[in-house]
Amino acid sequence: MSRPGFVLDVDDRTPPLIVHEGLGFRLENFPLGTRVVYPPESLPAVPDVDQAIVEALLHPQDMDPLPELLFAGMKLTIAFDDISLPLPTMRPPDIRGRIIEHVLTMAADAGVDDVELIAANALHRRMTAAELKHIVGERVFRSFYPQGKLYNFDAEDRDNLSHLGTTEKGEDIEISKRAAESDLLVYVNVNLVAMDGGHKSVGIGLASYKSLRHHHNAKTMVQSRSFMDHKHSAMHHSAWRIGRVIKDTVKVFQIETTLNNDIFPKPYDFLQKREWEWSLKDQGTMLAMRRGLSVAPPKLKHKMFHDVRSVYGLTGVNAGEVEAVHTKTLEKVHQQHLVEVQGQSDVLVMGIPYVGPYNVNSSLNPILATCMGLGYYFNSYIGQPVVRKGGAVILYHPLNEGFNQLHHPSYVDFYEEILAESTDPAVVGEKYEQQFAEDPWYRHLYRTSHAYHGVHPFYMWYWAAHAMDHVDEVIWVGADRKVASRLGFRAATTLADALEMASGTVGTSPSITYLHNPPQLLAHVR
């Protein structure tokens, strides 16, 4: 039986608590009275994954069973979430591959010949063949990749995009032509957190810049409160408007999966235990790991963490009509992530781990670290932010990983040139987004190499717009001062220093809340 999440009040009995900071972690003694939000423990996994998948495909929500939608001579497209999900990467076999195998088995039985598989990576980097293979599995990869029928979506391939019209608010809908012209589009997702899935899958995953710019902008993001709560997220409202238009044109069979919180395999499993329940072995492992990390060269540290493959258990799989499926999916996600939190606090503390959606097999550069902290973690709430308006946010990350030139070339220019001029999301978007989005060199790298699209760093900065608008002070503990300053923030050596620095904003005895993630949590702040 998994225990629910809860809010710990730090008292004299509380041992030091783990705080992630990039390629490492530290033990922090929080001031007495600090609230610490712990996620629920892992939900039990479904006992038979294959049976659960078949069950979902044969008894979908508000749609005919999949075999009835398949017929000889049809055009079938299977789209799936890219490497940004789940985090960390799943130990093989990936759940998407297992689902795709079942879909293909049914398609083969129905005599379907024209099948293409598209990774819905939107403006993310193209995945390598090995990464694609990891997701779809060897069998699917061998059957489709050499023939060019398994590929990354290219949002800059004008000939293979299809404009489906506009929403009632004038938002362009431009998605993959193959998907738009298919008799059936099957979308296989991994709903790791509440913001994923629903109309965001096809409407964003297979869309071009022309379509994405309508909701991926500072104005929309400031109004998304939070983007983990699709009913109160302007970004999701836009995606839902777009999705409903797509639904009129394309028959979408959505398959959504939910995972439990088993993200750290042995010997890292102590990282997801409650500290006071650590055994002597856990304490020893932690001590050994900290010593190892203190002497390991950066490359080895990177390898240690990025080689972690999570042993997620599948908690649910639902298929059928997008909105009906997503309602079911969110129930499961909330069951796994939701924690009740009473009231806001003056200071919000978060530790940024080594991986986010955009640095799988890559480095967490300062812009991505900001996106993780002020974007994803800050927005891990329903109701109201965990920190009050005008409060302070304290983040842990050294901000010293630098930029991966292969994956994040436009980030370098964004950091060196754009942030040097302004760190205001609205200002930089207004002035420079278009230029980066249409830059031919970035476009070339996005299409032919493994680079994120030129406009992507702007999106990262927009993710953080709501937090930047909401709080008055952002302080990074243990960070490179120059880097923090370039981002428009301040750096402190210790938590005590950071609280001292924040005292001008929140006073000398502020209420503090620490979000103890990963594993994922979603604070329901009353």
Next chain:
Amino acid sequence: MSTPSKGLVRGGIDDVRQVARGWRWGRRSQVPRSAEEFVPPAKSTVFPSDWSRRRPAMAAREVAQKAALQPLFRSQVRTQVDGLDVLERIEGPVIFVANHASHLDTPLILLSLPDEWRRRTAVAAAADYFFDTWWRAVGSSLFFNTFPLDRRGGTMAATPGEVLADGWSLVIFPEGTRSTDGWMGKFRMGAAFLAKEHGVPVVPVAHRGTYAAMPRGQDWPSRGRRQLTIRFGEPLVAGADESVRDFAPRIKDAVAALLDEDRTTWWEARQRVAAGAVPDPSGPPVAQWRRVWEQTESPVADAPTKRLAAWRR
């Protein structure tokens, strides 16, 4: 706070220090108060204790108790033992039933018993407290003759019935846990049930001063060789028609009367028993601090006899 840049040795020492302090190495771990309701029910990983009642363990215990525990105990506290003559009139096994105020109670009772009784007496100890790790299980079995008793009513490796059937006497603290203020708490019915079930007599035992010497939360007796007193009472046997429900209060009353006797005299205590005026062993209904205050005072032993000090127990 240690940072990774401190170097292997320096940082390592800092880390170990922080962990040793944070996780209370060498002491029982603690759960933050706000997390207590989320602690999962303890798994019954109780270590077997049968070995501790076999010959090699008994020999080892004899050495441990005579060469280590007894000198140490006597160096820390003074004791006065009364009523041992009752043991001359009965044969084991019996169940010793005593009030429970401190971790000193067990060594006090054991070391007060005549050697031949002590060697064949086992102490029922909370399984979740004394038998949760192998080293605690071994340590407490070796020094204190303990065997695990589940306070929550689960199944155990050895039942008290089996221990009694082997011819061992038992020490049971029917309160189930140490008193928080030194006064006697409610008695559970386990001891009465066992006595009735196995047809063995119950020897009431009352002791005073252990709370004053080493209350809950203290892990070593207070300085100054505090006085402890212990008194063994007349054996009680459950009547043929007497139910456990009737027998249990009788045991409690006997312990209460013994406490009264220990505080005053045998004659006065008898009179109060006859008049039904035995002072309530759970203490007066006064402010908590006054209850604690009264119990923190060590009992005064009888005037020292003229015997040589070396002869005194």
